[in-house]
Amino acid sequence: MSDLTLQLSPRQMAFRRFVSHKAAVVSCGVILILSLFVILAPFTARYGVNQSVQAPPNSFLSPRANAWLGTDDIGRDLYSRLIFGIRVSLVIGLASALISVTLGSLIGAIAGFRGGKFDDIMMRVTDLFLAFPFLVTLLVVRNVLGAVPWLKPLTGEMNSVRFIIVLFGIFGWMGVARIVRGQVLSLKEREFVEAARAVGASRRYMISRHLLPNSIGQIMVALTFSVVGAIIGESTLAFFGYGPQAGDGATSLGILVGAAKGAVQTGFWWLAVFPCFALIIIALSINFIGDALRDATDPRLDRGA
Amino acid sequence: MFRYILRRLAWAIPTLLIVTFLVYLALRFGTDPVASYKRINPRASRAKVQQYIDLNGLDPNFVKGYLTWLRNFVTGDWAPSIKGRREVWPALKDAMANTLRLGTAATVVGIFFGLIAGVFAALRPGGKRDVFINTSAFVGISIPPFISAILLQLLFAVYWQRWFGASLFPTSGVYPPGHSGFDLPLMIRYMVLPTIVVAIQIIATYSRYMRSSLLDVLNSDYMRTARSKGISERRVLLKHGMRNALIPVVTIAALDVGSIVGGLIITENIFSYPGMGLYFLKSFGEGDFPLLMPWMVVIVASVLLFNLIADISYAWLDPRIRLE
Numbered sequence: 001m002s003d004l005t006l007q008l009s010p011r012q013m014a015f016r017r018f019v020s021h022k023a024a025v026v027s028c029g030v031i032l033i034l035s036l037f038v039i040l041a042p043f044t045a046r047y048g049v050n051q052s053v054q055a056p057p058n059s060f061l062s063p064r065a066n067a068w069l070g071t072d073d074i075g076r077d078l079y080s081r082l083i084f085g086i087r088v089s090l091v092i093g094l095a096s097a098l099i100s101v102t103l104g105s106l107i108g109a110i111a112g113f114r115g116g117k118f119d120d121i122m123m124r125v126t127d128l129f130l131a132f133p134f135l136v137t138l139l140v141v142r143n144v145l146g147a148v149p150w151l152k153p154l155t156g157e158m159n160s161v162r163f164i165i166v167l168f169g170i171f172g173w174m175g176v177a178r179i180v181r182g183q184v185l186s187l188k189e190r191e192f193v194e195a196a197r198a199v200g201a202s203r204r205y206m207i208s209r210h211l212l213p214n215s216i217g218q219i220m221v222a223l224t225f226s227v228v229g230a231i232i233g234e235s236t237l238a239f240f241g242y243g244p245q246a247g248d249g250a251t252s253l254g255i256l257v258g259a260a261k262g263a264v265q266t267g268f269w270w271l272a273v274f275p276c277f278a279l280i281i282i283a284l285s286i287n288f289i290g291d292a293l294r295d296a297t298d299p300r301l302d303r304g305a
Numbered sequence: 306m307f308r309y310i311l312r313r314l315a316w317a318i319p320t321l322l323i324v325t326f327l328v329y330l331a332l333r334f335g336t337d338p339v340a341s342y343k344r345i346n347p348r349a350s351r352a353k354v355q356q357y358i359d360l361n362g363l364d365p366n367f368v369k370g371y372l373t374w375l376r377n378f379v380t381g382d383w384a385p386s387i388k389g390r391r392e393v394w395p396a397l398k399d400a401m402a403n404t405l406r407l408g409t410a411a412t413v414v415g416i417f418f419g420l421i422a423g424v425f426a427a428l429r430p431g432g433k434r435d436v437f438i439n440t441s442a443f444v445g446i447s448i449p450p451f452i453s454a455i456l457l458q459l460l461f462a463v464y465w466q467r468w469f470g471a472s473l474f475p476t477s478g479v480y481p482p483g484h485s486g487f488d489l490p491l492m493i494r495y496m497v498l499p500t501i502v503v504a505i506q507i508i509a510t511y512s513r514y515m516r517s518s519l520l521d522v523l524n525s526d527y528m529r530t531a532r533s534k535g536i537s538e539r540r541v542l543l544k545h546g547m548r549n550a551l552i553p554v555v556t557i558a559a560l561d562v563g564s565i566v567g568g569l570i571i572t573e574n575i576f577s578y579p580g581m582g583l584y585f586l587k588s589f590g591e592g593d594f595p596l597l598m599p600w601m602v603v604i605v606a607s608v609l610l611f612n613l614i615a616d617i618s619y620a621w622l623d624p625r626i627r628l629e
Binding site: 272 | 327332446449455458563566585608
């Protein structure tokens with residue numbers, strides 16, 4: 001094994017470690033299949049997002065041939081709605097994770113590299129936000145964000161999907177910043193950074209050419225966890241009635257899970273079980289991938305192998 | 306030690322002031338208290354509105370307004386809620402008591418089982434038991450509390466009733482409607498499901514902490530020394546292993562109060578459990594500033610308090626650490 005690892009590049013070794021995490025490989029497959037279903041929604045969905053299953057009476061049908069996962073209160077096919085809902089949720093997750101990872105890596109790298117006042121203030125703010133209960137901070141930040149008039153062109157209406165994306169983009173940077181800062185703190189004492197400093201490289205050059213590329217593993221891990229965070233966060237908001245509104249044909253995993261709340265007492269189990277399991281499977285798969293990425297990009301774990 | 310605690314407590318006061326000022330600002334921007342008051346009480350006279358503004362410190366000047374609010378808050382001159390003019394303190398006190406009960410039950414159950422699971426996983430790392438516990442914990446962390454709440458309600462209340470005639474556990478409130486007085490067995494039955502929902506998260510988190518903490522300890526030199534002295538394996542584990550492994554876990558537990566309260570808020574809402582979470586979501590939905598501010602103060606104060614407890618317990622459990 002040791003002879004073999006000598007010939008492998010760090011990237012190849014990381015790939016090997018990732019593949020040895022079986023749950024993560026399965027998860028990759030699950031996410032891939034889900035993405036295909038969702039991208040090909042016009043072909044995979046059997047009905048439109050707000051179209052009801054034909055042949056009345058059609059509300060609260062249990063799963064059957066013309067509605068595989070049953071129908072909801074106004075007779076819409078749950079299977080098709082799940083596909084459209086997962087599509088919106090994945091877009092929310094990816095888009096807001098990209099925003100928060102970009103913001104968080106930059107702020108974290110600058111804070112870790114410069115230290116001093118900026119670092120202190122940033123970490124205090126992060127501590128403050130993370131110490132509060134998640135939902136409380138989220139709701140308060142949501143309202144404040146919606147009340148700032150000059151952000152309106154960026155965020156749109158408070159119940160739009162765009163608003164949710166911006167909200168989680170802004171909300172999620174703190175966790176990322178903390179991770180990247182920790183990485184940069186340890187990297188900046190290393191020889192290659194010292195060498196760059198010795199030849200008079202600018203701060204900006206060192207951050208963009210040395211510190212950020214060397215933190216890419218941690219940033220990827222943070223990215224996966226931000227995606228899950230945003231998807232679950234959107235569901236939580238929608239569950240409590242603060243999510244995106246089902247305007248012109250839009251639905252999301254959160255809206256579907258929120259509808260499950262009303263279906264529990266009346267015993268329409270399919271309305272609760274399928275959306276809930278869809279959310280669990282997505283969250284679990286992405287978490288597994290993130291976990292494997294963390295193992296794969298952490299070279300310290302390779303010693304014994 | 307005593308002086309350290311005093312100094313920390315003295316520091317807590319400015320922190321509390323700064324954070325409550327930020328919360329005050331956020332609530333004024335976010336919920337627009339005056340507008341909410343007018344929405345709930347559309348026929349309030351101008352004098353009434355002005356009285357509401359004065360009592361709550363909603364002066365257009367934020368600093369002046371905050372100081373007014375602070376003075377009224379400290380002197381106990383609290384404004385009544387905007388809806389129905391209810392007294393705030395009794396409502397807050399009841400909510401605190403209910404949440405404390407649910408939170409304590411869930412934390413005790415959660416930490417107990419979490420630690421046991423973590424120890425079992427750490428004893429044979431890589432074994433079947435370890436893989437099983439680790440994977441379950443991972444699944445437990447990935448499932449958001451409202452999902453497990455819905456599924457548990459569906460199984461134990463709704464479908465249990467269909468299959469066996471009566472639901473196993475009730476799904477809302479602390480007591481059935483119309484009940485008065487104290488009835489422990491009844492209360493426990495009502496608390497089982499919400500406790501499980503919150504405890505799942507705690508068990509999942511702590512079994513992982515405990516596992517990694519104990520693994521660190523088990524590989525240390527003093528464990529080998531203890532074994533070589535010839536004392537029984539059980540004693541080695543309990544006296545030398547567990548005790549040292551618990552140090553970081555206790556600290557994390559005290560720092561974690563924010564996320565436990567977060568889980569409680571979601572759970573309470575689903576089970577209509579009249580605690581701090583239901584209180585917050587209701588008053589936040591109505592933009593009820595007089596109800597919200599004291600709630601925020603309680604949360605901020607308890608986060609600060611548990612931070613202090615974390616530091617003190619750390620020094621107390623680990624004699625190598627000196628607080629000065």
